[in-house]
Amino acid sequence: MSERNESDRLQEESWIQRMIRRPEIGSFIVMIIIILALGLASEGKAFNALGLKNNIAIIAQLGIIAVGAALLMIAGEFDLSIGPMIAFAGMSMAIMLKWGLPFGLGEATPFTAFIITMCMTLGFGWLIGTIVVRSGLSSFIVTLAFWFFLRGLTEVCFRLINQNTNVSGLPDFKQESWFAEQMGGEVFGWLYDAWFWIGQKVAAGLEFTAGMTKDEKIDLINYLSFLNINRKMEQWVTGFDARLLWFIIIAGVAWYVLAKTQIGNWIYATGDNKESARANGVPVNRVKVGLFMFSAFCATIFAACQVFDTNSSDAAKGMFKELEAIAIAVVGGILMTGGFGSIVGVIFGAVTFGLVANAVFFIPWIDGAWFRVFVGTVLLAAVFANERIRKRITGGI
Amino acid sequence: MAPKSYMRVENVTKKFGPFTALNGVDLEVYPGEVHALLGDNGAGKSTLIKILSGVHQPTSGTIYMEEVERSFRSPRDASAAGIGTVYQDLAINQLMSVTRNFFMGRELTSTLGKLRIDEMDQIAHDEMLKIGIDFSDPSQAVGTMSGGQRQTLAIARAIYFGAKVLILDEPTSALGQKQQMEVLKTIKRVRARGDIAIIFITHNEIHSRLIADRYTFLALGQVIGQGTKAELEGGDIRRLMAGGAEIKDLEQELSKI
Numbered sequence: 086m087s088e089r090n091e092s093d094r095l096q097e098e099s100w101i102q103r104m105i106r107r108p109e110i111g112s113f114i115v116m117i118i119i120i121l122a123l124g125l126a127s128e129g130k131a132f133n134a135l136g137l138k139n140n141i142a143i144i145a146q147l148g149i150i151a152v153g154a155a156l157l158m159i160a161g162e163f164d165l166s167i168g169p170m171i172a173f174a175g176m177s178m179a180i181m182l183k184w185g186l187p188f189g190l191g192e193a194t195p196f197t198a199f200i201i202t203m204c205m206t207l208g209f210g211w212l213i214g215t216i217v218v219r220s221g222l223s224s225f226i227v228t229l230a231f232w233f234f235l236r237g238l239t240e241v242c243f244r245l246i247n248q249n250t251n252v253s254g255l256p257d258f259k260q261e262s263w264f265a266e267q268m269g270g271e272v273f274g275w276l277y278d279a280w281f282w283i284g285q286k287v288a289a290g291l292e293f294t295a296g297m298t299k300d301e302k303i304d305l306i307n308y309l310s311f312l313n314i315n316r317k318m319e320q321w322v323t324g325f326d327a328r329l330l331w332f333i334i335i336a337g338v339a340w341y342v343l344a345k346t347q348i349g350n351w352i353y354a355t356g357d358n359k360e361s362a363r364a365n366g367v368p369v370n371r372v373k374v375g376l377f378m379f380s381a382f383c384a385t386i387f388a389a390c391q392v393f394d395t396n397s398s399d400a401a402k403g404m405f406k407e408l409e410a411i412a413i414a415v416v417g418g419i420l421m422t423g424g425f426g427s428i429v430g431v432i433f434g435a436v437t438f439g440l441v442a443n444a445v446f447f448i449p450w451i452d453g454a455w456f457r458v459f460v461g462t463v464l465l466a467a468v469f470a471n472e473r474i475r476k477r478i479t480g481g482i
Numbered sequence: 483m484a485p486k487s488y489m490r491v492e493n494v495t496k497k498f499g500p501f502t503a504l505n506g507v508d509l510e511v512y513p514g515e516v517h518a519l520l521g522d523n524g525a526g527k528s529t530l531i532k533i534l535s536g537v538h539q540p541t542s543g544t545i546y547m548e549e550v551e552r553s554f555r556s557p558r559d560a561s562a563a564g565i566g567t568v569y570q571d572l573a574i575n576q577l578m579s580v581t582r583n584f585f586m587g588r589e590l591t592s593t594l595g596k597l598r599i600d601e602m603d604q605i606a607h608d609e610m611l612k613i614g615i616d617f618s619d620p621s622q623a624v625g626t627m628s629g630g631q632r633q634t635l636a637i638a639r640a641i642y643f644g645a646k647v648l649i650l651d652e653p654t655s656a657l658g659q660k661q662q663m664e665v666l667k668t669i670k671r672v673r674a675r676g677d678i679a680i681i682f683i684t685h686n687e688i689h690s691r692l693i694a695d696r697y698t699f700l701a702l703g704q705v706i707g708q709g710t711k712a713e714l715e716g717g718d719i720r721r722l723m724a725g726g727a728e729i730k731d732l733e734q735e736l737s738k739i
Contacts, residue, residue, distance in 0.1 A: 346596055347589040350578075354586050357575035364573040366558070366587035424577040479576045479625035 108418045109430040111470045115416070115463065116433045119440050127447035131440070134280060134313035134322040136447060141325055144439030145332035146387060148432060150406055151413035152332075152339045153383030155431045157376045158414050159343070161356035161423030162217060162224040164380045167410050169235035170206055171403030174388035176239045177202040179252035179398035195258045195265040195393060203385050209235070210381030214374030232407070240400045253397035268331075269393025271324030277313055281320040284312025328390040332435075335383060340428035352376070356423025412460055413438050416467040420475055437463070486548070488513050488679040489534075489565075489647050494543030496529050503529040505703045506543070511647060511696075514676040516669060518694035519683045520723055525700040527683050531649050534681070535567040536560030547647075566645025570652055572636040576625035580617060581606045583624050584639050609638040613671045614664070630661035634668050641678065648672065649681045654689050666693055687723045699723065 104110065123131045130136050150167050157164050181198040185191060213231055217224045243250045258265035288309065297305070306316060315321040343349040354362035355372045363369050384403070392398050417434030419426030438460070445453040491509040495502070504526045511517045521527050532538045534545070536554030545552050547563055554560040560567075574583050581599070584606040590598045603620040610617055615634050624632060633653050640648055650669070654662040670693055672678055684690050690697065697714055699707040699722040707714070707722040714722075 345599075346594070347591045348595055350582055350586065350589050350597065353578055353582065354575055357577045361571065361573035361575055362586065364557075364569075420577075424575065475577070478623045 108425070108471075108474050109427055109433060111467065112417050112430045112433040112437065116437045119437050123440050123444055123447065126444075126451075128307075129311070130307075131444070131447040133307075133310040134277065135310065138322050138325055139446065140440055140443050141329050143443050144436050145326065145328040146390070147406075147409060147413060147439050147442070148332045148435035149328065149335055149387050149390075150380075150383050150410040151417070151431050151435050151438075152336050152428060153376075153380035154407070154410035155414040155417065155419050155426060155428065156339055156343065156352060157380050158411070158419045158421070159356045159423055159426050160352045160373055160376050161359065162373055162376070163228060163411065164213070164377060165225065165228040165407045166209075166213060166231040166235055167380060167384050167407035168403035168405060169232050169239065169407075170209065170381055170384035171388045171391075171406055172239045172400055173209075173235045174202050174206050174385040175392050175398035175402045176243055176252075176400065177205060178389060178392045179255065180242065180246050182255055182258070182392075183252050184246055195262045195268070199264065199268070199385075199389055202389075203382070206381040206385045207378050210378035211374060213381075214377030217377070218370040218373050236400075243400050250401075251397065251399040253399075255392075255396040257396055258393060265393040267327055268389045269391075269395075270327045272327050272330045274324035277320070277322050277324055280313040284309070284314045287312055288314055288318070326390070326394065328387075328394075331386050331390060335386070336428055336432055343428055348372070353424055356425075358424070409438065409460075412464050415471065416463055418467075418471060418474070420471050421468065422475070425475065425478070487511060487546075488548060490546040490549070491530075491534070492544045492546070494530070494533060494540045494545070496526075496533060496538060497541045503703055504533070504540075507700070507703075507705055508708075509698055509705075511679040511681055513646070513679050514673060515695040516673050516680045516682050516693050517696045517698065518690035519681055519698050519700065520685070520687070520690055520719075521700035522685075522723075524702075526703040527700055528651075529703075530700070531567065531651060531681070531683060534560070534647075535565055535649060561643070561645075564644055564646035565649065566640030566643065566647070567649040568633070568636045568640055568651060568653065570655070572632055574624055574632055574636060577623060579621045579623055580610075580627075580635060581620040583635060584609070584620075584642070588643060605642070606638075609642045610634060613638055613641075613668050628661055628664075629657045630664035630668075633657075633665050637668060637672065641672065645678065647679045647681065649683070651683050652685065653682070654684060654686060662689065669693055687719055691719065697722075 127136070131140060150171075154164060154167060178195075178198045181187070181193040181201065182195065186193045186197060186201065209231070213224075213228060216222070217227050220227070240250055243252075259270045291305075291308075309315070310321065313321050343352060351362070351367045351369075351372050354365070354367045355369045359369045384406075387406075388398075388402070391402065413434040414426070414431055415421065415434075416437060417426065417430035417432070419431065441459050442456055444456070445451055487510040489509075489511045491507065494504055494507045494509075496504040507526070507530060509517070509519075509530070519527055519530070529538065533540050534554075536557045536559050539553070539555070545554070552563055554563065554565075557567075575586065578586070581602050585602050590602050590605075592598055606620045607617055613634060615631055624635065627635070637648065637650070637653075653665050653669070657665065666689060669680060669682065673680060673693070682690065682694060691711075694711065696710050697708065697719065698705055701722075707718065
């Protein structure tokens with residue numbers, strides 16, 4: 086054929102053009118801006134040894150539930166019950182650890198408490214998903230109902246069993262239980278050890294004089310904090326929170342499944358147009374129910390990390406977390422209408438949100454409520470950006 | 483010479499309660515032929531293809547595939563028997579890539595459900611090239627393709643997954659002139675393979691005359707005319723297309739207003 090072909094109208098692009106057109110680019114740029122701005126405004130404190138640990142704790146925590154929410158949104162559904170699911174799972178584990186297993190099965194270990202709780206939350210996830218696919222009702226309203234149901238149930242259980250809306254002062258299970266250590270303990274200690282080792286070498290070259298002024302001392306301590314060294318010249322931070330490892334595992338598996346496997350193709354197909362997916366033999370209902378269960382799984386991991394970290398639980402845990410998870414997914418480039426998005430974008434979104442949520446601790450003069458103002462602004466901008474991407478892909482329809 | 487028919491429909495009737503949608507319809511399709519199914523709105527074309535593709539079950543009548551009696555209880559049954567239906571909405575997802583659409587629900591996988599994406603890209607590219615579209619980038623989203631290209635994708639997909647009888651539900655409607663011609667070319671290329679029977683449902687007399695070998699005209703649920711291209715004259719086609727009315731009569735009716 087000598088004439089111009091239809092497909093010739095799509096011009097060849099260099100890899101830079103391709104990178105710029107990637108859907109994650111928006112969330113990537115926002116993330117870089119926030120990292121730079123926070124670094125400057127906090128005079129670097131946000132990224133010293135302790136700052137990094139604290140920031141990553143929040144990022145990982147939000148990231149875990151955002152990945153669950155994102156996969157579900159790509160399949161075209163919402164889950165507003167994430168927050169109450171966190172509270173329920175936390176309540177269930179804490180109550181079992183304090184009062185023993187149900188039906189007089191004896192003392193609970195961290196592992197048995199976790200497994201029984203996980204069975205219950207997966208059951209709730211299955212129930213929510215089944216109601217949504219069987220009734221054809223909007224998942225917004227079904228999960229809103231479960232928001233109230235689970236919030237109420239959590240508080241009732243707390244009061245009935247513990248005569249209080251929280252459990253606190255549990256023994257520190259991390260000391261003897263390997264499992265509790267994996268949930269609430271520390272990971273990647275070697276990284277901080279290496280950091281400390283390098284810090285010592287650098288500090289050895291510093292000059293300490295007895296006649297330092299106060300300002301000079303503060304500067305020195307600030308400087309040492311970047312070397313992972315405290316005032317006593319000992320290692321300051323020993324590792325990241327264990328939830329970082331869970332975030333890496335969950336995000337890694339989700340990325341692989343979504344981008345590289347058959348189930349990933351089914352998730353995209355389900356969210357894009359479920360009728361045509363069904364006509365091609367995609368088990369649309371099973372995909373959706375499975376993802377509601379995955380969302381409940383992520384909420385339970387979130388809760389387990391919290392319970393074994395703080396050795397306590399509270400009926401108010403997980404407040405607003407469902408909205409934050411959805412917001413992160415949207416900022417990460419997931420379309421509200423489903424069928425499009427990537428886990429890489431969600432990770433960028435989680436980093437952005439985590440840093441901003443924590444910013445108040447590093448920038449003393451800032452009011453913490455600015456966090457919500459920022460979230461609202463970025464969310465709206467992200468929705469517009471996503472809509473543009475959708476129009477570009479679908480040829481403006 | 484009498485070639486063997488791929489699919490033969492005998493005396494099919496379909497009633498929805500008191501309403502008779504189809505009344506004793508016969509139809510035969512042969513490999514390497516385009517069988518145009520024409521008729522006005524409400525003539526029963528959609529009901530007939532839904533029976534052939536297993537969505538509805540006939541009230542009475544028989545379907546033979548290569549002279550063996552078959553009954554399709556579901557679209558899956560029909561598709562397993564080699565009937566590929568390309569509906570007007572094409573069952574295509576706009577936000578997904580060409581390859582991901584091509585293999586939607588029937589992905590090629592290795593261990594742990596991993597997609598064999600390179601192989602899938604290659605197959606999608608080759609299958610579409612065979613019937614006329616050369617895609618440089620199979621990871622391109624379908625939303626950026628023209629209507630005619632999407633039609634080609636849906637047809638190539640049906641053929642690759644084993645369609646021997648290809649049912650095309652008004653593939654040229656809702657397309658621009660040039661794209662209509664692209665689709666007709668695609669149909670001709672499929673026909674030239676010689677091993678696939680095509681049922682081409684259309685409103686458009688001109689399109690049917692350009693590519694059809696055999697015709698069946700439906701009106702009010704009944705066959706009002708049937709035959710090969712040689713057997714039917716142009717005037718016949720036009721008259722049958724209008725549900726049996728003469729074009730002169732129509733002109734008269736119009737001029738009275």
